[in-house]
Amino acid sequence: MAYAYWKSGKMDEPSVFDLYFRKNPFQGEFTIFAGLEECVKLLQTFHFSESDVAYLQSVMPPTTDPAFFTYLSTLSAKDITLSAIPEGDVVFPKVPLITVTGPLAVAQLLETPLLNLVNYASLVATNAARFRLAAGPEKLLLEFGLRRAQGPDGGLSASRYCYLGGFDGTSNVLAGKMFGIPVKGTHAHAFVTSYISLSEMKDRIMEGELAAFVSYAMAFPQNFLALIDTYDVIKSGLPNFCAVAMALNDLGYRSQGVRLDSGDLSYLSNFVHSKFCKVAAKYNLPWFEKMIIVASNDINEETIHSLNQQGHTISCYGIGTHLVTCQKQPALGCVFKLVEVNGKARIKLSEDVEKVTVPGKKNVFRLYGTDGTALVDLLQQVSETPPKKGERVLCRHPIQESKRAYVIPAEVRCLHEVYWQNGEVTKPLPSLSELRKKASDSLAALRQDHKRTLNPTPYKVSVSSALYTFIHELWLESAPIGELS
Amino acid sequence: MAYAYWKSGKMDEPSVFDLYFRKNPFQGEFTIFAGLEECVKLLQTFHFSESDVAYLQSVMPPTTDPAFFTYLSTLSAKDITLSAIPEGDVVFPKVPLITVTGPLAVAQLLETPLLNLVNYASLVATNAARFRLAAGPEKLLLEFGLRRAQGPDGGLSASRYCYLGGFDGTSNVLAGKMFGIPVKGTHAHAFVTSYISLSEMKDRIMEGELAAFVSYAMAFPQNFLALIDTYDVIKSGLPNFCAVAMALNDLGYRSQGVRLDSGDLSYLSNFVHSKFCKVAAKYNLPWFEKMIIVASNDINEETIHSLNQQGHTISCYGIGTHLVTCQKQPALGCVFKLVEVNGKARIKLSEDVEKVTVPGKKNVFRLYGTDGTALVDLLQQVSETPPKKGERVLCRHPIQESKRAYVIPAEVRCLHEVYWQNGEVTKPLPSLSELRKKASDSLAALRQDHKRTLNPTPYKVSVSSALYTFIHELWLESAPIGELS
Numbered sequence: 001m002a003y004a005y006w007k008s009g010k011m012d013e014p015s016v017f018d019l020y021f022r023k024n025p026f027q028g029e030f031t032i033f034a035g036l037e038e039c040v041k042l043l044q045t046f047h048f049s050e051s052d053v054a055y056l057q058s059v060m061p062p063t064t065d066p067a068f069f070t071y072l073s074t075l076s077a078k079d080i081t082l083s084a085i086p087e088g089d090v091v092f093p094k095v096p097l098i099t100v101t102g103p104l105a106v107a108q109l110l111e112t113p114l115l116n117l118v119n120y121a122s123l124v125a126t127n128a129a130r131f132r133l134a135a136g137p138e139k140l141l142l143e144f145g146l147r148r149a150q151g152p153d154g155g156l157s158a159s160r161y162c163y164l165g166g167f168d169g170t171s172n173v174l175a176g177k178m179f180g181i182p183v184k185g186t187h188a189h190a191f192v193t194s195y196i197s198l199s200e201m202k203d204r205i206m207e208g209e210l211a212a213f214v215s216y217a218m219a220f221p222q223n224f225l226a227l228i229d230t231y232d233v234i235k236s237g238l239p240n241f242c243a244v245a246m247a248l249n250d251l252g253y254r255s256q257g258v259r260l261d262s263g264d265l266s267y268l269s270n271f272v273h274s275k276f277c278k279v280a281a282k283y284n285l286p287w288f289e290k291m292i293i294v295a296s297n298d299i300n301e302e303t304i305h306s307l308n309q310q311g312h313t314i315s316c317y318g319i320g321t322h323l324v325t326c327q328k329q330p331a332l333g334c335v336f337k338l339v340e341v342n343g344k345a346r347i348k349l350s351e352d353v354e355k356v357t358v359p360g361k362k363n364v365f366r367l368y369g370t371d372g373t374a375l376v377d378l379l380q381q382v383s384e385t386p387p388k389k390g391e392r393v394l395c396r397h398p399i400q401e402s403k404r405a406y407v408i409p410a411e412v413r414c415l416h417e418v419y420w421q422n423g424e425v426t427k428p429l430p431s432l433s434e435l436r437k438k439a440s441d442s443l444a445a446l447r448q449d450h451k452r453t454l455n456p457t458p459y460k461v462s463v464s465s466a467l468y469t470f471i472h473e474l475w476l477e478s479a480p481i482g483e484l485s
Numbered sequence: 486m487a488y489a490y491w492k493s494g495k496m497d498e499p500s501v502f503d504l505y506f507r508k509n510p511f512q513g514e515f516t517i518f519a520g521l522e523e524c525v526k527l528l529q530t531f532h533f534s535e536s537d538v539a540y541l542q543s544v545m546p547p548t549t550d551p552a553f554f555t556y557l558s559t560l561s562a563k564d565i566t567l568s569a570i571p572e573g574d575v576v577f578p579k580v581p582l583i584t585v586t587g588p589l590a591v592a593q594l595l596e597t598p599l600l601n602l603v604n605y606a607s608l609v610a611t612n613a614a615r616f617r618l619a620a621g622p623e624k625l626l627l628e629f630g631l632r633r634a635q636g637p638d639g640g641l642s643a644s645r646y647c648y649l650g651g652f653d654g655t656s657n658v659l660a661g662k663m664f665g666i667p668v669k670g671t672h673a674h675a676f677v678t679s680y681i682s683l684s685e686m687k688d689r690i691m692e693g694e695l696a697a698f699v700s701y702a703m704a705f706p707q708n709f710l711a712l713i714d715t716y717d718v719i720k721s722g723l724p725n726f727c728a729v730a731m732a733l734n735d736l737g738y739r740s741q742g743v744r745l746d747s748g749d750l751s752y753l754s755n756f757v758h759s760k761f762c763k764v765a766a767k768y769n770l771p772w773f774e775k776m777i778i779v780a781s782n783d784i785n786e787e788t789i790h791s792l793n794q795q796g797h798t799i800s801c802y803g804i805g806t807h808l809v810t811c812q813k814q815p816a817l818g819c820v821f822k823l824v825e826v827n828g829k830a831r832i833k834l835s836e837d838v839e840k841v842t843v844p845g846k847k848n849v850f851r852l853y854g855t856d857g858t859a860l861v862d863l864l865q866q867v868s869e870t871p872p873k874k875g876e877r878v879l880c881r882h883p884i885q886e887s888k889r890a891y892v893i894p895a896e897v898r899c900l901h902e903v904y905w906q907n908g909e910v911t912k913p914l915p916s917l918s919e920l921r922k923k924a925s926d927s928l929a930a931l932r933q934d935h936k937r938t939l940n941p942t943p944y945k946v947s948v949s950s951a952l953y954t955f956i957h958e959l960w961l962e963s964a965p966i967g968e969l970s
Contacts, residue, residue, distance in 0.1 A: 001672045004704035010679065017675070055662040061708050104679060111673070112656075115632035116640055124635075147600035148816040150609075150809075153638025155601055171597075177540040187486045188596070190502070190823040193831045194495065194589060219489035223546050231834065262835070324635075325815035331633040331806045338675035346678045349716065350747070 002105045003060065006068050011105035016340035016361045018096035019114055022354060025126055025329045026301070029456040030446060032129050032439050033097050034161045035121030036087035036419065037429045039114050043077040043420045046110070078423035079103050080110070083416040085364070087430070088164060088438030090446055092461050094398070095364055095377050097122075097334070099416065104341060111336040120154075121161045123332040127301075127323055128165025129443060133451055134304040140316035142184050143170040144296060145324030158324035164435045171318075179432050186259045186294065186318075187216060192230040206236045213244040217255075221248055225256040225294070233260065233268050238275060249285065257292035259318070265295045265303075266310040273313035292316050300327065305453060347474045353399050358463065359474055364416050367393070367409035373447045376407055377415070380464040387412050395462035398471055404462075487590045488545065491553050496590035501825035501846045503581035504599055507839060510611055510814045511786075514941040515931060517614050517924050518582050519646050520606030521572035521904065522914045524599050528562040528905045531595070563908035564588050565595070568901040570849070572915070573649060573923030575931050577946050579883070580849055580862050582607075582819070584901065589826060596821040605639075606646045608817040612786075612808055613650025614928060618936055619789040625801035627669050628655040629781065630809030643809035649920045656803075664917050671744045671779065671803075672701055677715040691721045698729040702740075706733055710741040710779070718745065718753050723760055734770065742777035744803070750780045750788075751795040758798035777801050785812065790938060832959045838884050843948065844959055849901050852878070852894035858932045861892055862900070865949040872897050880947035883956055889947075 005011040024031050048056070053073050057064075080102035091097055098114065100107045128143075135141055143162040149155035152174075159175030169184035170176060176183035195215065197207040209231055217224045224245065228237025238258070245255040260268050272293055280288035295307075296318035307314065321327065337357045338346050345360035358379060365378045365387055376395050378387060387393040389412050397403035418426050430438065449457040463471065490496040509516050533541070538558050542549075565587035576582055582603065585592050613628070620626055628647040634640035637659075644660030654669035655661060661668035680696040694716055702709045709730065713722025723743070730740035745753050757778055765773035780792075781803035792799065806812065822842045823831050830845035843864060850863045850872055861880050863872060872878040874897050882888035903911050915923065934942040948956065 001676050004672065004676065004701045005679075007704040008700040010700070013679070015679065052662065056658070059658075059661060059668055061705060063705075063707060108673075108675065111675075112632050113637070116634060116637055119633055120635045120639065147597050148604055148818075149601060150605045150635035150639030151642040152598070152601055154605070154635030154642070157636040157639070173541070173544075176544060177537065183544055187489065188593075189833060190593065190596075190821075191486050191489065193823050193833055194490075194498070194500065194826045196826075196829060215493040215495070216489045219492040220546060220548075222548060321816045321818070325810075327815050330810035330812050330815045333633075333806070336675075338678050341679045341681075344681060348674060348678055 002072075002109055003064060003068055005105040005108065006071055007065065011071070012103045013342045015102065015104040015107050015338060015342075017100045017107050017111070017336050018339050018357070018362075019098040019100070019118060019334055019336045020094055020096050021122075021332055021334045022093050023333065024093060025123055025326070025332055026130055027328075028126070028130060029092075029450045029458050030126070030443070031091050031122055031332070032125040032165055032443070033085055033089050033091040033118075033122055034087055034125040034164050034435070034439075035118040036084050036098070038117045038121070039084075039098065040082065040419050040425055040429060042110075042113055042117065043080060043082060044425065046075075046077040048072045048075060075106060075109075076423070077102075077106065077110070077420070080106060080420065081418060082420040083418045085415045086417060086438065088435040088442060089415070090374070090439075090442040091122075092377055092459050094358060094461050095379065095415070096362065099361065100336075101361070115334050115336055119332045119334045120157060122334070123326050123329075124158055124324060125161040125165035125439065126332075127326045127328075128162040128167050129439060130301055131304065131317070131319060131323065132166035133443075134301050134308070134453070135317060139314070140169075140292070140294075141167045142294075142316060142318045143167045143172070143323060144185075144318045144320040146172045148321045149324045155324070160432065162323060163432060164439055166436065166440060181432070186225050186227055187212075189227065189230045189261070191216065192227065206231070206240060209236055210240045210243065213240050217244045217248055221251065221253040223256055224248055224253070225259060225292070227259045227261060228272075229260055229262045229268075233263060234271060238272055242275070242279060245288070245291075246279075246283070254287050255291060257294065257315070259294040259296060261295075261297050263297075265297065265314065266307055266312045269293045269295065269313045270311065294318055296320075298322070301453075345470070345474060347471070349475070356399065356471075356475070358398055358467070359471060360467075362467070363414065366413045366415055367395075367407055368411035368413070368445070370410040372411075372445055374445050374459070375409065376460045376462055378462050378464060379467055381467050381470060384464055384466055386414065394465045395460070396465060396468040398461075398463045398468065487557075487594055488549060488553055490590040490593065491556055492550065496556070497588045498827045500587065500589040500592050500823060500827075502585045502592050502596070502821050503824050503842070503847075504583040504585070504603060504819055504821045505579055505581050506607075506817055506819045507578050508818065509578060510608055510811070510817055511615060512813075513611070513615065514577075514935045514943050515611070515928070516576050516607055516817070517610040517650055517928070518570055518574050518576040518603075518607055519572055519610040519649050519920070519924075520603040521569050521583070523602045523606070524569075524583065525567065525904050525910055525914060527595075527598055527602065528565060528567060529910065531560075531562040533557045533560060560591060560594075561908070562587075562591065562595070562905070565591060565905065566903060567905040568903045570900045571902060571923065573920040573927060574900070575859070575924075575927040576607075577862055577944050579843060579946050580864065580900070581847065584846065585821075586846070600819050600821055604817045604819045605642060607819070608811050608814075609643055609809060610646040610650035610924065611817075612811045612813075613647040613652050614924060615786055616789065616802070616804060616808065617651030618928075619786050619793070619938070620802060624799070625654075625777070625779075626652045627779075627801065627803045628652045628657070628808055629670075629803045629805040631657045633806045634809045640809070645917065647808060648917060649924055651921065651925060666917070671710050671712055672697075674712065674715045674746070676701065677712065691716070691725065694721055695725045695728065698725050702729045702733055706736070706738040708741055709733055709738070710744065710777070712744045712746060713757075714745055714747045714753075718748060719756060723757055727760065727764060730773070730776075731764075731768070739772050740776060742779065742800070744779040744781060746781050748782075750782065750799060751792055751797045754778045754780065754798045755796065779803055781805075783807070786938075830955070830959060832956070834960070841884065841956075841960070843883055843952070844956060845952075847952070848899065851898045851900055852880075852892055853896035853898070853930070855895040857896075857930055859930055859944070860894065861945045861947055863947050863949060864952055866952050866955060869949055869951055871899065879950045880945070881950060881953040883946075883948045883953065
């Protein structure tokens with residue numbers, strides 16, 4: 001495409017592309033926007049190296065004009081302007097997350113990398129946020145997904161954006177090193193099975209497990225947390241754990257807790273907790289009943305909701321596969337659409353009205369109510385006067401004429417900020433923990449009914465009256481000549 | 486865990502770990518093994534850098550013995566032996582894909598990276614192979630998934646292993662450059678909408694599309710392939726394409742074909758093809774009816790089966806989201822289990838008998854019938870005499886006593902080969918296109934009923950009589966003392 005643009009002299013035509021999605025993931029009604037920092041960093045380094053150009057020369061048709069490769073080798077993102085909603089914000093369908101303005105060919109070349117950087121990051125951050133909502137604010141959430149991610153880098157992305165979405169830590173040590181995410185983990189079943197016995201007693205299995213726990217406790221006297229389901233939680237794992245924890249107590253150490261990786265997590269966690277309470281009472285060790293119970297067996301969002309219904313005493317979830325693969329919906333489906341070229345707004349029509357694009361360059365506002373919750377997002381043409389707090393503004397559904405309402409916002413926020421212009425990063429990029437806080441705050445400002453699991457209320461995204469009229473005029477211009485269809 | 490092993494002096498105990506999965510993905514009965522080359526390369530470079538060690542020192546408890554970090558800084562994979570089934574082979578549940586032998590702590594440290602490298606690679610290669618089986622050997626299959634993958638590197642893994650699994654090309658140009666995969670692509674809707682009109686005629690949309698096609702044809706006269714559904718395939722896209730293709734023909738160029746990205750792909754492809762046939766007949770241009778029709782709208786395996794049932798003239802599929810995210814099942818679920826330590830076989834028990842591990846170090850054989858198809862995989866203890874062709878061998882289900890059969894193989898293949906030993910790669914690693922051929926050949930030697938979509942026959946994985954007895958003795962040893970449960 002870049003070559004065809006170049007060949008017809010269109011490569012530098014000023015163009016505007018919107019990056020957005022059409023539907024919230026996971027049958028939910030919100031999405032956490034993530035991946036922006038990586039997009040900005042892509043622009044900083046965007047170019048074709050000599051070897052890139054040589055490779056392209058080798059695979060493009062021999063009729064390709066050699067001057068095109070010279071053109072490619074000079075390309076950079078210096079003439080691109082990127083505005084975006086801040087990373088970590090809650091976002092909704094049809095609202096441009098990123099708007100790219102600049103030469104047509106360069107903007108087009110950015111399509112796939114930008115989509116790649118935003119799609120999975122936002123998807124997995126949203127998934128993490130949903131797990132957080134399901135588990136509640138008090139539970140510890142650990143990401144254990146590296147082994148099931150799309151390669152090593154997929155695993156790093158997962159750890160990074162799960163933390164952004166509200167997880168507390170990861171078992172991916174490299175992610176800890178690179179991004180400063182707290183690293184957490186326990187031991188595996190193999191650790192237990194690698195110990196055979198303290199001596200050759202009859203009940204060898206329990207002995208092997210006890211030996212494993214003793215060994216682990218010696219290594220981590222202040223952080224003793226044991227996986228207790230290798231053989232039998234009730235008959236073996238729990239008594240062995242308590243024995244070692246009591247011995248550590250005699251030496252002045254408080255143990256951390258246990259992990260359950262199989263079985264009925266509701267029943268077992270309650271059983272374990274009640275045993276902890278009994279020990280606490282009998283030996284007057286109040287901390288014993290506060291030890292954590294980690295659950296980690298193939299847990300998804302529904303498992304947590306179901307556990308909440310049944311009742312449990314789990315204090316920490318270790319979540320892998322379902323979190324990082326986003327099993328419920330493994331792709332977000334962001335698109336990158338041309339909305340203006342050479343000063344002319346473009347519309348992409350479709351028989352599916354949900355797929356009709358909102359043409360032209362736009363401003364995006366979020367209107368808030370008096371209680372601080374977000375009421376509606378409003379798209380305007382850039383030439384319009386922004387909505388003002390305390391002043392009535394008409395918010396219209398972009399397609400359906402009958403859906404419209406006047407809103408008097410208590411607060412108005414312009415969502416887009418310019419992150420890249422004239423070859424430079426124009427805003428400081430927040431740290432990962434700042435982004436994590438941003439995501440949490442932004443979700444907190446969203447009404448509860450948009451966040452609930454079952455039949456959540458859709459959050460409204462509207463257009464101004466002028467933009468509504470503009471969409472429908474442009475749509476009419478494009479009506480086919482001939483019979484009704 | 487490594488610290489606890491080190492602390493108790495177990496870190497160098499000789500151990501054997503098997504990497505395997507328990508269930509074929511996608512409700513199928515086969516899996517393509519992929520990712521081995523990356524595993525071997527991991528062993529080549531496996532170490533803790535100074536900064537890794539410093540980071541670990543900063544996050545481990547302050548009570549950690551400093552000598553442990555010295556130990557870590559000296560670690561390498563030199564004492565590890567890795568044997569594996571060749572990459573690209575068809576593999577089945579419970580059969581060790583990789584067996585790692587060596588010091589307990591090092592082998593354990595390799596668990597997560599090896600699982601990460603095998604899980605997604607094998608999953609997506611298998612998915613690609615299933616798309617290939619659905620589409621048939623003649624169709625062109627292109628991977629278009631970069632924008633929906635888990636970050637840039639997830640996208641590279643996807644392109645690489647989809648090619649291994651039987652795809653013909655990718656739109657990921659970097660994957661083309663790095664792995665030599667053929668790169669293929671067309672233009673997007675934005676290319677069409679970026680052209681407004683040849684002149685300001687009434688029917689502006691068709692004019693804009695025509696202008697876009699002319700421009701694309703001028704850039705790629707020998708490779709003209711147009712996306713014809715931006716406005717209306719039948720009223721606009723197809724006539725515009727034919728006009729440009731005929732004009733190119735006058736100049737001595739043969740066009741390539743069209744792409745459909747929406748609508749009823751069966752109906753539209755047939756409509757387009759019949760139009761091509763009419764033009765071919767009318768103007769005596771036989772090549773016109775042989776032009777390719779690419780389909781690319783959110784296609785999954787079922788879409789292809791459904792299209793095959795309805796009838797279509799699609800000659801190429803461009804597949805993205807469903808391929809790279811493996812939507813139907815986004816994780817393979819490989820595990821890495823300790824099967825022997827210090828010369829003693831270990832068994833991991835579970836209430837779910839499917840999860841019971843096959844203990845001890847094993848040899849793996851594939852027995853073939855006289856027609857060259859694979860009959861059964863057979864696991865033996867390493868001390869046993871391998872099965873011989875023409876000689877009867879008893880193959881038993883590892884758990885169920887009643888399931889057993891004598892097999893007389895026409896051919897026997899020892900599946901495992903040693904890829905890494907004494908700090909060196911011990912076998913040449915095949916090229917990606919060799920692996921692709923291997924996958925295709927290996928699948929061809931699998932009976933059709935194992936490969937069919939609906940209710941495929943499970944391929945049998947069996948154990949020798951001696952191994953059967955060994956499993957059950959070890960299991961009995963581990964029986965709990967006390968009441969029946």
